[in-house]
Amino acid sequence: MRSTQFILAAALLGTSPAFADGHAASGDAAAGEEAFGQCVSCHVVKDGNGETLAGRNAKTGPNLYGLAGKTAGIEDFRYGKDIVKAGEGDGDFEPLIWTEENFVAYVQDPTGFLREYTGSKRARGKMSYRVRNADDAVNLYAYLAQFGAE
Secondary structure, eight states: HHHHHHHHHHHHHHTTOOOOSOOOOOOOOOHHHHHHHTTTTTTTETTTTTTTTEEEEEESSSOTTTTTTTTTTOSSSSOOHHHHHHHHTTTTTTOOOOHHHHHHHHHHOOOHHHHHHHHHHHHHOOOOOOOOHHHHHHHHHHHHHTSSSO
């Protein structure tokens, strides 16, 4: 099943239009805005000036501003050790960058993704929620990719 998700995400990436910032997204940003409703209890999108662009003032999860193309686990947030390890990389894997493919796989199964990515059977994601619908995950990335540094 995991490989099916990766194949789906890879296939979608092959047909994706590029945003001005160079991050490709194949989803529907408008549908992603609607799907973001399932994320707002934990996440917010706030720009560098502190203006809330999406969500509420949630603090359970990290701010998702500038997510597309960002290295995982490196901002002012108390991330779990395994996502920090994934973001740092090591000799066995590259640092985890939030591409559409990685984001889609992660939000659908955070712990499974981190175990596969890091090669550690003990890795665990702190995000307990899973986006069950693959289309929602792709659309969420398209929506979030709109919010980034100019």
